[in-house]
Amino acid sequence: MSYVMGCVIPVEGSKRERFVEQARMVAPLFREFGALSVLDALQDDVPRGEVTDFHRSVAARDDELVAFGWIVWPDKATKDAAEATMMADPRMDMTDMAFDGKRMIFGGFDPVVDEGPGGAFTYVEGFVIAVPTANREVFVRHCREAAPVFLRHGATRLVECWGVDVPDGKVTDFARAVKAGPDETVCFSWIEWPDKATRIAGQKAVFAEMESTMHDNPMPFDGKRMIYGGFDVVSREDRG
Structure with a gap:
């Protein structure tokens, strides 16, 4: 089973192009070290919430953008070995970073749902959720039943990941981002869309369909603490 390193990053608005360049x-270096795929996306439609949101998750300032991304590894052992190698590789020693690493949040996740054919995409919808740990199987079932709705309305892939190595941070972290309790697990998820226009049209259709069917598949988590948003893909590398 693959292993996902998910992250959310506060990017200085004035250094947007520097972030994309970096x-x-x-990304090709991560592939060289064994990663299966690498993706970075920048905020496009990231709302501010009453309780939680992506901006607060990394304590983003008004002049900062939020980035959402992931690295998929064959397994955790490959990721751990690669980290040791990367630390010693001078090519990974970059200066003038476009973001504040102290506020970046990251963690390791096991994919539990991966539905859809995949393919080309330029837009992702990202989610971070606090799920009662006791509801793991209910959560998986809920996501598997919801996935076909998104796929019917234009999404090409839906991935749901269960937190297995999500560290506490000194300033920010995933648990604080969704106000997760000790009996909850952080989940990192995304939906791939061909483009923003497809996502906009698809969302409307999905919401309309779910309004009539949601009572048969209620959310097994607190939706008020879920953080979500739409992101433009700026860098993507897949292992061929």
Whole structure:
């Protein structure tokens, strides 16, 4: 089973292009070290919530953008070995970083749902959720039943990941981002869309369909603490 390293990053607005440049520079190196795929995306439609949101998750300032991304590894052992190698590789020693690493949040996740054919996409919808740990199987079932709705309305892939190595941070972290309790697990998820226009049209159709069917598949988590948003893909590397 693959292993996903998910992250959310506060990017200085004035250094947007620098961030894109660095992401495209580093992605092939992760592949060289064994990663299956690498993706970085920048905020496009990221709302502010009453309780939680992506902006608060990384304590983003008004002049900062939020980035959402992931690295998929064959397994955790490959990721651990690669980290040791990368630390010693001078190509990974970049200066003038476009973001504040102290506020970046990251963690390791096991994919529990992966539905859809995949393929080309330029837009992702990202989610971070606090799920009662006791509801794991209910959560998986809920996501598997919901996936076909998104796929029917234009999404090409839906991935749901269960937190297995999500560290506490000194300033920010995933647990604080969704106000997760000790009996909850952080989940990292995304939906791939061909483009923003497809996502906009698809969302309307999905919401309309779910309004009539949601009572048969209620959310097994607190939706008020779920953080979500739409992101433009700026760098993507897949292992061929």
